Amino acid sequence: MSPASARPVAVSEYDDAVTVRRGTEPGRHHGRFSDDWVIGNAVNGGLVMASALTALGHRLRHDTDEHTDHLDPVAISAYFLTAARPGPFTTASEVVRRGRTLSTGQVSVHQPGADGVVVERMRALASFGDLEGAELEREAAAPEMPPPERCLSAQDAPPSFLAQMRFLDRLDLRLDPATAGWAAGRPSGRGSIRGWLRMRDDSEPDPTMLVLALDALPPVAFDLGFQGWTPTLEFTGHVRRRPAPGWLQVALTSQNVGGGLMEEDATVWDATGRLVAQSRQLCGYRDRPSR
Amino acid sequence: MSPASARPVAVSEYDDAVTVRRGTEPGRHHGRFSDDWVIGNAVNGGLVMASALTALGHRLRHDTDEHTDHLDPVAISAYFLTAARPGPFTTASEVVRRGRTLSTGQVSVHQPGADGVVVERMRALASFGDLEGAELEREAAAPEMPPPERCLSAQDAPPSFLAQMRFLDRLDLRLDPATAGWAAGRPSGRGSIRGWLRMRDDSEPDPTMLVLALDALPPVAFDLGFQGWTPTLEFTGHVRRRPAPGWLQVALTSQNVGGGLMEEDATVWDATGRLVAQSRQLCGYRDRPSR
Structure with missing residues (x-):
C-alpha cells in the first residue's frame, strides 16, 4: 500500500x-x-x-x-x-x-x-x-536487479553533477551497480543502464508519469563512454498498462550508434514486475573526449 | 552492380x-x-x-x-x-x-x-x-539467412492469398523458411519473420523506400498465430544510412502482446549487410480463431 x-x-x-x-x-x-x-x-x-x-x-x-x-x-x-x-x-x-x-x-x-x-x-x-484492466499475454520479463536498497542512489553522485541535474532531486533513482560503472569513469561499453525509479514526493505512477519515467534515467550514451548533452530529437512511447503503486523498474539499451545519432530504447515495469511502457528515442550525442 | x-x-x-x-x-x-x-x-x-x-x-x-x-x-x-x-x-x-x-x-x-x-x-x-557518408560505429548485425534463391518467394503463396495482397506483386519478397511456418499453418510462436526484399521493377532502394520496406513484410502477428488484418495505429521509423543497391534484408520481431495491441519492431540491412533503418509500430490484432 x-x-x-x-x-x-x-x-x-x-x-x-x-x-x-x-x-x-x-x-x-x-x-x-x-x-x-x-x-x-x-x-x-x-x-x-x-x-x-x-x-x-x-x-x-x-x-x-x-x-x-x-x-x-x-x-x-x-x-x-x-x-x-x-x-x-x-x-x-x-x-x-x-x-x-x-x-x-x-x-x-x-x-x-x-x-x-x-x-x-x-x-x-x-x-x-482505455487501459483499464489491460493485460498482456506475452511480454518482456523484468530484468534481474538487486533491490533498491542495494542499488546506487543518484543522490550519492558528486554535488557538481547534481547541481547540473536538479531534475534528479525530484526522483528517487537507484541504479543497478552492474550498469553504473560509467559514473566512476568505467563505462561498460554494452549500452545498458538499469534502475529503480519513483518520485521523491511519493506520487504513485500513472500512465502519464510513465512517459516521464521512460525519459528520466541518465542517457544510455554514458555507458558507451559518451559524455555531456544527448538531446532527444524524436521520442515515441507506448503505454501498455496502468502501473501498480510503488517502484518502477527502468531499463535502457542502445544498439546503433553513428553519424552523431543513436537510438535509446527504454522499457518500464511496475512494482509487480509487469511491463507497463516502452519507448525508443533518436538522440544526438557528442563525440567521445579524445584520450 | x-x-x-x-x-x-x-x-x-x-x-x-x-x-x-x-x-x-x-x-x-x-x-x-x-x-x-x-x-x-x-x-x-x-x-x-x-x-x-x-x-x-x-x-x-x-x-x-x-x-x-x-x-x-x-x-x-x-x-x-x-x-x-x-x-x-x-x-x-x-x-x-x-x-x-x-x-x-x-x-x-x-x-x-x-x-x-x-x-x-x-x-x-x-x-x-543529410545521410551522405553516414557511418555507424556500433550496429545490430544482419541475421543469418539462406540466400534469396533458397528462400520462399511470396509469389508461391496460394492465389487466394495473393489476390488479397496485390501489394505483394510489387515486391520480390523471399521469406526465410525458418520463419515462414505460419504460411503452412505452423506459426512458431516466437514472433519473428525475416526475409529478403527488393522492388519487382528493380528500383534500387533509397532512404524513402526504406520506410516502405520497414512496413512491407507480412505482419509478425502471423508468426504468433494471429490471422487477418493488423492495422497500424502508430509507426515510427529511423533511417540511419543511405542503402547500397540490391537486396534489402528485413527482420521483424514482437515481444509485447495483449489488450488488442502489439508492437512490431522492424530492422532493415542493405545488400552489404549494413544496418540502414529500424522502426517500431503499435498495431492492433484480432484474437486468434478459437480452436
Missing part, C-alpha cells in the same frame, strides 16, 4: 509540475515549468511530454459533450524543436480523430524566446485509449 | 507510385494511390508514408530560397487515422523547424471519403537530414 496517510493533503510536487489550466482561446492551456525540473539549462523532456499529454487529455475530454473512455495516453510521438526553459508555457491542442478504441490528437508546447518571440519547443502526436 | 542497362527508361513502377505534383495552394501536393498497392481494400501504409515523405521533402526543399542539405528522411512518426483507398489523394505539408542538422515538418494525407467529404488518412511528423 502507498503511505497515503503520510502524504500532505496539498497537490504533490509531481502533480503540481504537470498542472495546466485552460486558456480562453480554444485548445489552449497554460502552465509553468519550474526550475526544479531542469537538466543543465533545459527542462527535462519527459516533463515537457507529461505536461503536454495532460493538456491534450483535457482537450480530448472536454471539447465534446460525448462521454469518452479514452483517458489513458497509449502512444505519443514527440519531436523536440528547441530546448524548453523554466518559466511559463502555453500548449495548443487539436483533436485529430475520435475512434472506437483510440482518440488521436496533436499538441505543441510554446514559450516566449529570449527576444520575446514565441518559439515552439515540442510538437507531438498522441493517442489516448 | 544493378542491371541499370536492362531497366526501362520510363519512370519505374515504384517511382510512379510515390510521385506527387505540387498543387496551387501553398504546401499542397496531389497524387494517386494505384489499386496495385493494396492489401485487402486498403493501400499499404508504407506506400502512404513514402508518398507523404516525398511531398514533405519537396516542401522542405522548395518553400525557401535557402539551400538545404536535408534531403534524406531520418525520422518519421505516422498516426494512421482511417484506411487509405485507391484513388486520388492530397497532402498538406508544413515546415515546423529548420535546424542545423535536421529540418522538421508535418504532413497529412487526405482523400475524399465515400460521401465525398474529405477524410484525413494519416498524419505524420518527420525530420530530414
Whole structure:
C-alpha cells in the first residue's frame, strides 16, 4: 500500500509540475515549468511530454459533450524543436480523430524566446485509449536487479553533477551497480543502464508519469563512454498498462550508434514486475573526449 | 552492380507510385494511390508514408530560397487515422523547424471519403537530414539467412492469398523458411519473420523506400498465430544510412502482446549487410480463431 496517510493533503510536487489550466482561446492551456525540473539549462523532456499529454487529455475530454473512455495516453510521438526553459508555457491542442478504441490528437508546447518571440519547443502526436484492466499475454520479463536498497542512489553522485541535474532531486533513482560503472569513469561499453525509479514526493505512477519515467534515467550514451548533452530529437512511447503503486523498474539499451545519432530504447515495469511502457528515442550525442 | 542497362527508361513502377505534383495552394501536393498497392481494400501504409515523405521533402526543399542539405528522411512518426483507398489523394505539408542538422515538418494525407467529404488518412511528423557518408560505429548485425534463391518467394503463396495482397506483386519478397511456418499453418510462436526484399521493377532502394520496406513484410502477428488484418495505429521509423543497391534484408520481431495491441519492431540491412533503418509500430490484432 502507498503511505497515503503520510502524504500532505496539498497537490504533490509531481502533480503540481504537470498542472495546466485552460486558456480562453480554444485548445489552449497554460502552465509553468519550474526550475526544479531542469537538466543543465533545459527542462527535462519527459516533463515537457507529461505536461503536454495532460493538456491534450483535457482537450480530448472536454471539447465534446460525448462521454469518452479514452483517458489513458497509449502512444505519443514527440519531436523536440528547441530546448524548453523554466518559466511559463502555453500548449495548443487539436483533436485529430475520435475512434472506437483510440482518440488521436496533436499538441505543441510554446514559450516566449529570449527576444520575446514565441518559439515552439515540442510538437507531438498522441493517442489516448482505455487501459483499464489491460493485460498482456506475452511480454518482456523484468530484468534481474538487486533491490533498491542495494542499488546506487543518484543522490550519492558528486554535488557538481547534481547541481547540473536538479531534475534528479525530484526522483528517487537507484541504479543497478552492474550498469553504473560509467559514473566512476568505467563505462561498460554494452549500452545498458538499469534502475529503480519513483518520485521523491511519493506520487504513485500513472500512465502519464510513465512517459516521464521512460525519459528520466541518465542517457544510455554514458555507458558507451559518451559524455555531456544527448538531446532527444524524436521520442515515441507506448503505454501498455496502468502501473501498480510503488517502484518502477527502468531499463535502457542502445544498439546503433553513428553519424552523431543513436537510438535509446527504454522499457518500464511496475512494482509487480509487469511491463507497463516502452519507448525508443533518436538522440544526438557528442563525440567521445579524445584520450 | 544493378542491371541499370536492362531497366526501362520510363519512370519505374515504384517511382510512379510515390510521385506527387505540387498543387496551387501553398504546401499542397496531389497524387494517386494505384489499386496495385493494396492489401485487402486498403493501400499499404508504407506506400502512404513514402508518398507523404516525398511531398514533405519537396516542401522542405522548395518553400525557401535557402539551400538545404536535408534531403534524406531520418525520422518519421505516422498516426494512421482511417484506411487509405485507391484513388486520388492530397497532402498538406508544413515546415515546423529548420535546424542545423535536421529540418522538421508535418504532413497529412487526405482523400475524399465515400460521401465525398474529405477524410484525413494519416498524419505524420518527420525530420530530414543529410545521410551522405553516414557511418555507424556500433550496429545490430544482419541475421543469418539462406540466400534469396533458397528462400520462399511470396509469389508461391496460394492465389487466394495473393489476390488479397496485390501489394505483394510489387515486391520480390523471399521469406526465410525458418520463419515462414505460419504460411503452412505452423506459426512458431516466437514472433519473428525475416526475409529478403527488393522492388519487382528493380528500383534500387533509397532512404524513402526504406520506410516502405520497414512496413512491407507480412505482419509478425502471423508468426504468433494471429490471422487477418493488423492495422497500424502508430509507426515510427529511423533511417540511419543511405542503402547500397540490391537486396534489402528485413527482420521483424514482437515481444509485447495483449489488450488488442502489439508492437512490431522492424530492422532493415542493405545488400552489404549494413544496418540502414529500424522502426517500431503499435498495431492492433484480432484474437486468434478459437480452436
